[in-house]
Amino acid sequence: MILANQLVILDRDGVINHDSDAYIKSLEEWIPYPSAIDAIAQLAQAGYTVAIATNQSGIARGYYDEATLHLMHERLTTLVEAKGGHIAHIAYCPHGPDEQCACRKPLPGLLLQIQQRLGMESIIGSWMVGDSLRDLQAGEAVGCQPVLVRTGKGEKTLANHKGLENTLVYSDLAAFADWLCKQ
């Protein structure tokens, strides 16, 4: 049974890999932060369960397809497992902003999908790590502890938004993983 405070849910673009305002449209454009791959492995080896919750509206917009997205996620999984880590589930929203789906962050549908897939009774107190306000909002909507990283859109999020008092802020995923693994 996975305890809620042992689950770390990660946003993808801007947390695990470089983001782009032009979207990450191909395997070649998917460039991980090396320290993030190490951080995921570090968390897994410390007994944390790591899952990913990512908006991928580029699919609805026709910039890339789900097969391409799966290639990126296979690459991610291969890199993490080569470092002795594991990713328990990757939940993604392929919809556009005007499709009124239940899974596009800031709605918490992806996080609830992860909870269900992992058979957890609750994810209240789990960790939600993101670079955008919508990541933090999705987490808070279901009682997760929001964590902002300054990579990707993180600096802009920090500069543009008030009301982040309940949010932990770290320079990057590696810094957060270092802190968490010392708790």
Ligand SMILES: O=P(O)(O)OC[C@@H](O)[C@H]1O[C@@H](OP(=O)(O)O)[C@@H](O)[C@@H](O)[C@@H]1O
């Ligand atoms: O950060 P996560 O959730 O892993 O993925 C974000 C991406 O799907 C894209 O999300 C888009 O937002 P819109 O979907 O167009 O609002 C833009 O922010 C892009 O720059 C970004 O690459």
Ligand SMILES: [Mg+2]
């Ligand atoms: Mg992001």
Ligand SMILES: [Zn+2]
């Ligand atoms: Zn969706």
